[in-house]
Each structure stands twice: as structure tokens, then as C-alpha cells.
Amino acid sequence: MTGPRAADAPDERPARTARAGRPADPVRVRLCPGGPLLVRGAQEVLDADGVAHPVERPVVAVCACGATGRAPWCDGTHARISPRR
Numbered sequence: 001m002t003g004p005r006a007a008d009a010p011d012e013r014p015a016r017t018a019r020a021g022r023p024a025d026p027v028r029v030r031l032c033p034g035g036p037l038l039v040r041g042a043q044e045v046l047d048a049d050g051v052a053h054p055v056e057r058p059v060v061a062v063c064a065c066g067a068t069g070r071a072p073w074c075d076g077t078h079a080r081i082s083p084r085r
Helices: 077-081
Strands: 017-019 028-031 037-040 044-046 052-054 059-062
Antiparallel strands (some): 028 037, 037 059
């Protein structure tokens, strides 16, 4: 057998843990009243069916009203269906 074994090959994924089982940076979620959930630091978001949606930005807006056309992401529909307070 030639070449490195899989166990010897370097892991090309970015490091996300400081210690075993501990995230390097916490995922933070902020509820915007009348609007979306702002999620910072996540690698993926699971929808209601358990489907993983990769996160490609530092902060993403997740729909909280259920009326979006781009689930699980917020598309601003909440602004049209409920008056601002």
C-alpha cells in the first residue's frame, strides 16, 4: 500500500473546536421582535423536517413568522403581514 492512510491524512476542514466537544465560538441567536431570528456563528441551520441548510455568512436571518418563500431563511414577508409596533 502506498500513500498515507486516511487516518494519517490532514483534516482540511477548518477547526471549530477549542477542546473536544466545546465550540470555539458560541452560536448566538437574537430574536428580532416582529421579525426574524438572527443567527451568528452557525455552520448549518436545520429546518422543521430536519434538513440541514449550510450557512455561508457570519450572520443569517431565519424566518420566525412561517410565511417566507425561502424557508428557512427570512425574505421580509413578516413586514407585509403584520404591522410594525
